[in-house]
Amino acid sequence: MSVFAYPKVDNCNKFEGIGIFKSALPESMKNVPKYQKLNSERAEIKNVLIAVTILCKSAFDSPKGVYQQKNDHLNSIGNSMQLSLFLSEVNRARKLKAKLNIEKIWATGCIIISGNTPLLSIVLPKQFDEKLKAFALQSESLLFIIPKSNYDSDQHDSILEKHKIKKLSLKEFNKISNLNLCSNKILLCVQDNELKPLMNSLFVTRLRDRLTLKYFAIYSVIVFLLIFTLIGTFFFKQYWKQKILNREALRFYHSIFNELSNIIPPYIFNQEILPYGYHRNSNIEYIGSCMLANDGTIIGNIAFHYYHSNNYLVLNCSNGSIEKVSTIDRNKFFEYQFDIYDLNARIMTQDYKLSNSLKEQIEIKISKNNKSFSHKKSETVFVVSNNNETTIQKIKPLHDNSINMPFVWIPGGCFVQQSNSKIQCLNGFWMAKHEVTQGQWKMMMKNNPSFFNNCGNDCPVESISWRQANEFIDQFNLSQNENYSLPTDMEWDFAYGMISLDPPTFTDDLKSIYPRCYFGEEKNGLCDMKANVSEWCDDSKYTEETTKPVRGFSYNTPIELINHQRRYHQDKQQFDLGFRIVRRIE
Structure with missing residues (x-):
């Protein structure tokens, strides 16, 4: 019986050995003290269980369980072990194909969930280099499954050539009839959207495993008759149903x-x-x-x-x-469609009326203040109402800026602020789609203070203080003749309340940042409010305190920390702390 091995690298990028996952019946593991049953309640394996539920739900109906080899150094579960664990979970319900009659199958890779689709994601590049070198030196291991995005031909081809390792795509791997007859080791490179094809390449289906040809034919006839009956009934009832x-x-x-x-x-x-x-x-x-x-x-x-x-x-x-x-x-x-945002949520009251005076514009009359104005349907209008006065403001679109920072319009409104449980009302404002990146910082400040400075220009800048963030904004305002600033804690909370309230996204087992919008956009168009780095904010009201508000989850946020609201000293520099900017309407 094959087991699934995951290579492990320590914090210094040094190979420590391999850990093992194995699917087996409980009674067969009673006298095997070196294995222990996997704790399925651990938060790190959440994405694995979701992927198994989507791609092979029958695994949870199997009497088999997944067991992990006991080892003080290799017993943790990190994201790079997720591919190996996923294959072990599938192995509970589906047997490996006969051509995979080998003792160990190596696998490394993270699993992420995008919408309702499980995807295979990369491990940290330095970790991968060490894992590939370790596999090359193994004598008994013939197969290593990796994310294709981790493989760099310029860097890794020499290793494969030296140790006679053959790199295959999933399509090429399916043509092999018996792995033991191969003269070379195999490095199987899997695309991010090939989890399901990988599963079907390695495992036989339950139908072929449990049914003989005779019972399969009977089953097919019954299904055919049932479908034929249902289709006939459907068309018979369709007319009356309609x-x-x-x-x-x-x-x-x-x-x-x-x-x-x-x-x-x-x-x-x-x-x-x-x-x-x-x-x-x-x-x-x-x-x-x-x-x-x-x-x-x-x-x-x-x-x-x-x-x-x-x-x-x-x-x-x-x-x-x-x-x-x-x-x-x-x-x-x-034809009459328009956008109106009202501070006090008085979207339509008797205070004002609308008329389609011209096809290309809408006229709004406000009786309370005897005011009227017209605007094109392509424009966004901001209507501010209170007990004393109603004012009309046309929102100017943000033009291209020198650092190519995209902005998202956050319409104003009222909400209950989590920090004090009070109802707060805000004007609409423009908020940066993502955190300021290392590339944008370097364009303005001509340096890069980031701890993860090898992540690339699209990764968020971090390891900066509140003061340094404001120095960047001052420099940016001078270059653009604009009035950008940090968001207040109230503005940040308001924008955060408009996104989906799913749990925050935690990244790799060895912590790191990711490029901007790596986890996709939220429904309001913003990115990375629940991942990557936490963000400096300004206080909603002026204060002379030396501590400043920080908002958002980061890759380094402890899983048990539910509230993302914190305060740090304004000079604090931390490698999971960055910022984004806003521009308020004039």
Whole structure:
């Protein structure tokens, strides 16, 4: 029976040996003291269990368990061991193919989850170099599985040539009939999206393992008859089902119209903003918009699409008529579309009305202050309302800057701040998409203070103090004739509250930073608020304290630390501490 080995490198990049994962029945391991059962509750193997759930869920139904070789130096579980552990978990449900009749299979690589897709990720380059050299010197190991992105031809081809190691892709590996007949060791390079093909290349399917050809044929006939029956039943019922759904959709649509008619007047109605007193129906898609004109009439059109129907019902907001159609031109339903952000969440009140005076612009009249203005539909407008005055501000788009820093617009609003549980309200502002990078720092400051300065220009700058961050901003403002700054702790908390609240992303077993946006964007367009480095902020209110707020999780954040809010001395320099910048509207 094969076992899965993971090579281990210490903090000095020195090879320590190999650890072993093995899948076996509990009774077979009772008299094997050198192995212990793996603790599946450890946080480091979360991504492995998610990947197994997605790609081979039947592994958890197997009576087999995964056992780890006891070793004081090799008993930890780091991210670079995840590929080896993943293959051991799959081995609980699926046997290795006959061509893999070898004692040990080496594997190294991290597993990350992107959306609902498990991906294979790289290990630290210096670690990988030592692991490859160690594999080359092994006499009994014939196969080493690695992430392809870790392999550098200029650096590693000489090692393979010297030790007669053959590098194969997964497609080339599948052509080998028996691994023991190979004259060379094999380095199997796997792409980041090839976890499932790798699994199918190494293991036989449960169906071929458990069913004879006779039972497989019977099973196929039963499945065919069942599918044929279901398809016939589906088409037999389809006509009546469609009639019922259309009748149900019509009832939904008339219900919507009746509810809309009882709201006098519906100042605005679109897919994002519903009239006060109207309740959103989760079965219906809202397309287009209605709004109130200056003469008191409602203008616009809105289409309601019942998800279980192929038809649309179109409400003409001007005369209240409803028309049933099979297709619509979605573009025409956005003729009255616009963006308005209101500080106090008074999106639509009787304080102001809208009219489509020209097709290319929207007019807004504010009765309380006797003000009016028009703006193009392509512009973003900021409406500030309070008890005393309503002001209108057109938001200027941020143009290209000398360090190519992209910015994301964060619309203003009110929220409950975690640090004091008070309701806070903010104007909208521009926030840098990601943390200031080492390349951007070098362009402004002509140096690089980062501890991880070999990570590259796209990695965040770190090991800087709060004072140094402000020196960078001062220099940047002079070069751009702008007014950038650090975000306040309140602004950072507000932007963080707009992203998905999944657990933070923890990186490799030997800690390090990653290039900007390595883990993708959040739903509001920002990156790295839950990973990479923590970030310096300013206090929301002026204070003479020498400690300054720090926000965000970093690669070095302890797993048990749930709250990302901290304060550090303003001169503190730490290799998991960087910053991003904001620009407030004038």
